[in-house]
Amino acid sequence: MFKRTLFEQDHEILRHQVADFLDAQVVPDHASWAASRKAPRAIWQQAGAAGLLCRTIPQEYGGHGGDFRQSVVIIEEIAKRRLCGILTFLQSDIVAPYLHRLGSDHQRQEYLPGLCSGQRIGAVALTEPQGGSDLHQISCQAESDGDEIILTGQKTHISNGSEADIIIVAARSAGARGTSGQAESFDMVLVEAGTEGLLRSRIDKTGMPALDTSHLRFDGCRIPKGNLLGASGMGFFYLVSFLSIERLVLAIYAQAMMEALLKETVKLCNMRKSAHGSTLDYQATQFRLADLYSDAIANRSFVDSCIADHVAGRLDNRNACIAKLRSTELLGRVAAAKLQLSGARGFCADSAEEATRDVVDSAVQTVWGGSSEVMRNVIGSSLVNIL
Ligand SMILES: Cc1cc2nc3c(=O)[nH]c(=O)nc-3n(C[C@H](O)[C@H](O)[C@H](O)COP(=O)(O)OP(=O)(O)OC[C@H]3O[C@@H](n4cnc5c(N)ncnc54)[C@H](O)[C@@H]3O)c2cc1C
Incomplete structure (x- = not known):
């Protein structure tokens, strides 16, 4: 579609390996994962063994010590196939980097090897039932009690939530209040599967059904203080410092999915015969x-420039928001066009051109990781700086 200058030969070799793995191990079973609303745990270990996890984590912790472009290759190959049952970027580019950047030596040794091999599944829990857009609304409480933290509250729509072995939970440090204007005091707490008082239930969604998305309750969970990630009270600062990379990976995923849908749309229009050739011959279609x-x-050019900025350690949050906003909204437009241009076949689940699924999966993406309106808020409120 576009001659890209971002990658080197090693990245292209990796791309082929990832494609082979996905086509053999994931694509054939993905529809059954959608029916059961989750991927089997074993696929994470297979993905780890095939080198699909934690490419940027140092080798001493079981990672590959690679650069972020390796992660990009994996995200793109998953997105191109419109897979969501195993979103490696959540584990590789969000959970593991949180642990690597903020964790103590002990926490890194304890958790990173399992995340890299796929023996452990990770999740990040920020969103709460009363709203995910405004992180100031977080009400989950982390109360200090001797050598323990007592965690109380709820999180919702958490990816990998039911299956995760380690969940990074953002909670308000006890006594801290959420009134805007006051300094926020949050803790990032590592909660392990099996913790007493942790209750999970899977959410039945129409979009991206193969992705385990769950509601979590923490009923006075007692967590050892050794499971505090980073310094107490610094959670809000940590959350904000990770938002740019979260927005960038979601933009990369949306852009690659959008390019795949666009190609399919051209192909199906070219194949659909009309009185004068194909539906691609109509000027309206063209x-x-x-x-x-x-x-x-x-947009591809812009997303690639953001990737290059991130590799160089200078990704700007406003640009990450622009990349997420534009990629996800353009994906929605392409999915809508594919549905319209498919005609009636686009609505039929047994048709090769079934396009309703793409529309719903696309709609998820202007909401998760910060809705389009929130992206516009961040971009708009920063504009004074361009004067
Ligand atoms: C498939 C999926 C996976 C997810 N995975 C995770 C996960 O792993 N971890 C996690 O913590 N969360 C996760 N989420 C939650 C996601 O991040 C939130 O849905 C998102 O932040 C929006 O929060 P909300 O749904 O509570 O919507 P709300 O905050 O209630 O907002 C609803 C709508 O109101 C409007 N709105 C809200 N705020 C503003 C504003 N300031 N200005 C203008 N309009 C506004 C927007 O249109 C917005 O879409 C996931 C969600 C989905 C769908």
Whole structure:
């Protein structure tokens, strides 16, 4: 679609390995995972053994010591196939880096090897039932009690939530209040599977059904203080410092899925016979696809520049928000075009051109990791700095 300059030969070799693994081990079973609302645990270990996990984590902790472009290759191959049952980026590019950057030596040794091999599954729990957009609303409480933290509250829509062995939970340090204008005091607490008082229930979603998405309750869970990640009270600062990378990985996923959908749309229009050739010969179709293709190419260039900035350690949060906003909204437009141009076959679950699933899966992406409105808030409120 676009000649990219981001990758080297090693990345392309990895791309082939990842593609082979996904086509053999994931694609054939993905529909059954969607039916059971989760992927089997074994697939995480297989993915780890095939080198799909934690590419940027140092080798001493079981990772590959690679650069972020290796993660990009894996995210893109998963997105191209519209897979969501095993979202490696959550484990590799969010949970493991949290642990690597904030964890003590003991925590790194204890948890990172399992995340890298896929023996352990990780999750991050920020969103609560009363709203995920405004992190100031977090009400989950972490109360200090001797050598322990007592965790009380609820989290919702947590990816990998039911299956996770380690959950990084953002909770308000006891006594801290959420009134805006006051200094926020949050803790990041590592909660392990099997902790007494941890209750989980899977959410039945229409979009991305193969992804385990769960509701979590912490009923006075007693967590050893050794499971505090980073310094007590610094959680909000940590959350904010990780938002750019979260937004970038979601942009990378959306952009790659969008490019795949656009190609499929051109293909299906080209194959659909009309009185004068194919439906691709209609000028109306060409204009619509020309607009989408032009936007896709321009956005690809921008997303790649953000990836290069992240590799160079200078990714700007506003640019990460622009990348997420534009990629996810463009994905929605492409999915809607594919459905329209497929005609009635687009609505049929047994049709090769079934496109309703893409529309719903796309709609998830303008919401998760911060909705489009929140991205616009961040971009808009920073504009004074460009004067
Ligand atoms: C498939 C999936 C996986 C997810 N995985 C995780 C996970 O692993 N961990 C986790 O913590 N969370 C996760 N989430 C939750 C996700 O991050 C939240 O859904 C998201 O942050 C939005 O929060 P909300 O759903 O509570 O919507 P709300 O905050 O209630 O917002 C609803 C809508 O109100 C509008 N709105 C909200 N705030 C503003 C504003 N300031 N200005 C203008 N309009 C606004 C927007 O239209 C927004 O979409 C996941 C969600 C999904 C769907």
